[in-house]
Amino acid sequence: GENVEQHPSTLSVQEGDSAVIKCTYSDSASNYFPWYKQELGKRPQLIIDIRSNVGEKKDQRIAVTLNKTAKHFSLHITETQPEDSAVYFCAPFISNFGNEKLTFGTGTRLTIIP
Amino acid sequence: EADIYQTPRYLVIGTGKKITLECSQTMGHDKMYWYQQDPGMELHLIHYSYGVNSTEKGDLSSESTVSRIRTEHFPLTLESARPSHTSQYLCASSEGTNEKLFFGSGTQLSVL
Numbered sequence: 001g002e003n004v005e006q007h008p009s010t011l012s013v014q015e016g017d018s019a020v021i022k023c024t025y026s027d028s029a030s031n032y033f034p035w036y037k038q039e040l041g042k043r044p045q046l047i048i049d050i051r052s053n054v055g056e057k058k059d060q061r062i063a064v065t066l067n068k069t070a071k072h073f074s075l076h077i078t079e080t081q082p083e084d085s086a087v088y089f090c091a092p093f094i095s096n097f098g099n100e101k102l103t104f105g106t107g108t109r110l111t112i113i114p
Numbered sequence: 115e116a117d118i119y120q121t122p123r124y125l126v127i128g129t130g131k132k133i134t135l136e137c138s139q140t141m142g143h144d145k146m147y148w149y150q151q152d153p154g155m156e157l158h159l160i161h162y163s164y165g166v167n168s169t170e171k172g173d174l175s176s177e178s179t180v181s182r183i184r185t186e187h188f189p190l191t192l193e194s195a196r197p198s199h200t201s202q203y204l205c206a207s208s209e210g211t212n213e214k215l216f217f218g219s220g221t222q223l224s225v226l
Binding site: 001032034036038040042043044045046049087089091093095100102103104105106107109 | 154155156157159173204213214215217218219220
């Protein structure tokens with residue numbers, strides 16, 4: 001099965017600074033790479049995703065970069081704000097016909113220090 | 115409003131009780147999932163369904179069972195609850211050709 005690791009497991013960042021979370025996966029068949037954000041007491045929600053034919057995607061203050069050769073993708077948050085405090089999960093997905101599998105990473109707890 | 119709904123939001127029960135956690139979605143999604151999650155920790159897939167009358171066990175062994183008689187409904191049942199079942203249970207759904215998951219608000223289960 002797919003082995004997914006996230007680093008770091010916890011991250012504290014001064015408000016206004018940038019945060020980067022890295023997700024490493026093992027199965028080269030993975031072809032869809034989403035990031036989910038889960039605020040305290042709330043449901044996980046998709047915040048950004050990227051497909052295997054794209055190297056980088058940006059949406060305002062958040063971006064995702066993909067390195068398929070090295071089998072890792074990263075979440076970048078710039079100009080961090082208190083509302084960015086949450087647990088972030090990567091979830092690389094294999095979407096081959098007849099074989100679909102999504103595996104969540106172990107999560108990264110991001111704390112923004114005011 | 116199209117969404118995915120879970121009831122109850124919180125449940126405290128005694129050991130040995132039978133319980134059913136409800137999950138319904140109004141988005142017409144084919145695929146539905148149950149995840150177990152301790153607060154702030156990783157999500158473990160315990161059951162999934164690709165459509166009516168389709169159910170499969172997930173990666174994490176679970177004593178629960180599920181059914182999928184209607185597209186919109188995917189209940190999870192524990193025949194005899196134990197303290198080790200204390201956790202948050204999250205239901206999710208996705209469209210057939212779309213990998214994006216939509217989660218419900220979860221049921222926080224406490225077994226005494």
